[in-house]
Amino acid sequence: NFDRCFCVSKTEVMEKWVAEFFLRRQQNPRVYASPLLSALKPVDSDDCVKLKITAVLRDISNSLIRGTVDEGMPDLLEILEKLLLQERSVIMGSFKSAYCWTAVECTLRFMWPVNVSDGFFGDAFERIWKKRIGMLKERESDLVSHELLKWESDLNEAFEKPEIYRKIRESNIRYNAISHLTQLVKEQWALLGCSSLESEARKRLLKRKDSPYVSRKRGNGFGRAGETIDKVNEELNVGVRREGRIGSNRENANDVEEVGGLEKHDGADKVNEQEQEHEPSLNKGGIKIARELKDFLLEIQRLIDASTRQGQEPDDAMEQSNDVTPQHDEANRTEAEDSEGTSSSRRVRPHLPTPEPLNVSPLKKVRLERPRPRRPMKFWTPEEVAALREGVKEFGKSWKDVKNSNPVVLADRSEVDLKDKWRNLFGR
DNA sequence: CTAGGGCTAGTA
DNA sequence: TACTAGCCCTAG
Known part of the structure; x- marks a missing residue:
């Protein structure tokens, strides 16, 4: 199959594999799905749907790892829904719940004032529930669940009844949102095989x-591999x-x-566990x-x-x-x-060949080249000592602040120098 | 970023 | 050789 792939389009297949490899890795925090995919300009074929799903899942995972559930999340979920439909997959209950709680959480972010009219709750409701979810309703999306409709009416009621507003405002929606999203991501990673x-x-x-x-026909490497x-x-x-x-x-x-195990997990602290699902699991096979x-x-x-x-x-x-x-x-x-x-x-x-060491830190690079020459000894002037005393009087032993309190006089002294001088003046 | 141990050059 | 001032290194 490998040989055949390379006859068809070697670089194309290779690019997909490389992209997939990076998207599946949690350890590289600089991999963001969209730029990676656009850089690889993948062709629009069936193969690519799986890669795109991988990319969206990576974005959602990254967001969860950062702990952010903002309005980018419903975007991602809607993209994921479309991709799953392209694959003719079923929209599962976990997906509907995740979308619902995400939408609620995005709205709840604007419910911080005590009174309905003081904040941007109205705007958020309009934007998320009227426009975004309105469009879902139009195209009869499966994401419009009973749960979602219930929340819509509850939030609508909150405009009229302050006690409902307060109740929603004080509930821990965020936890639910993260739990459901985590569960969704976990399941989808598992389904990717x-x-x-x-x-x-x-x-x-x-x-x-x-x-x-x-x-047995096993697809071309990008098909579902589950059972x-x-x-x-x-x-x-x-x-x-x-x-x-x-x-x-x-x-x-x-x-x-x-790989396909879908045991139930609730809780926002499980984010990292699901990440293990798609990591290479070499102890299994x-x-x-x-x-x-x-x-x-x-x-x-x-x-x-x-x-x-x-x-x-x-x-x-x-x-x-x-x-x-x-x-x-x-x-x-x-x-x-x-x-x-x-x-x-x-x-x-x-x-x-042994790879060249990556000198990521400029400081380290200097150290690797040659040992830094010792600075020439310079005695403290009375002005400097006075500035030091003043600074310590004002800021205590916060050497950074002391230095900033008189940066002109202390220009030649580092924070460590200040500390050392203070130690010399007043003992250990 | 800080604390604290250690090193070096200068001096008694 | 002992001591000091100033500088360096690094764990936390």
Whole structure:
């Protein structure tokens, strides 16, 4: 499948995989879905719907991690709804609840004054419930639930009855909103199944194992993988146990938990738990899958290397990649690899150069280049000491404030210098 | 950002 | 060698 993909459009598939890889990672806080997707200008195909869903989920997750539920959230949810409909998925109850509580929370943000007429509650109601939700009603969206309509009438009533306004104003809507959103995101991540790279690795493994699942149609890597993956995992785990050399017994305890598990979780503090769902879970399918995935990634690496360095055709690189530096291969092979099929044992680990250290901090960069020369010794003038005394009298041992209290006289002294001088003057 | 230990150059 | 003033480093 990999080969075929590369015949169709190598870079396109690669871009999608790279985008998907980044979107699924929680650890990179600088990845924001929209700019990443627009940078990759993905074509509008069925494949892309899943990638777009991944992107929207990443945005929602990021928002939840920051703890913000603002009016960008209903936007995201509406986009997600459209994408799910494109995929002909059902809009689940959890989605409706999440949308409802988000809408309420967005309105509640404007209910901070004690009286209805003092704030922007009216504007918010108009904007969110009349316009936004009005449009949902027009197109008969599934997001318009009974719950939502109930809230609409309650909020409407709040204009007339101060006690209802007060009651709503004082309720903890935010908690519910975050809980439902967290639940929604968790479910949707689970429904997305494993990443394209991971499913590709699994497929390749199955081919090699000559499994009955090989002939099964599994999509192109961007299709839904939910229930088939479960079966595949089952098969893999059975295989692993039967072979009895990869994956020690303690790993089997984890087999029960699967990618598609949708157990109920309520509570805003669960945001990070759902993030684990779409992270690569290498203890499940076992070490073997991990190795497959790694091999596969290394193949991509070689491909990129070959095409960028020598301007070679990627397909040629693929062919050649199977027989290079055999002695290196031999040296690095483990017991488990030895007992595998020949096609995999012929694979080699490319010798990659040690990456240059990333000097993110400008301070660190200076330190790495050479040790900073010592500043020349400079005795304190009486003016400086006087300024220090004055500053301490006013601000205490807040050296930053002391320095700011007389920045002209103390221009040559750092906060640490002030502290050191004070220590010299009045002992430790 | 601060506190506190440690280092260095100068001096008795 | 001991002491001091000023500067440096780094944990929290």
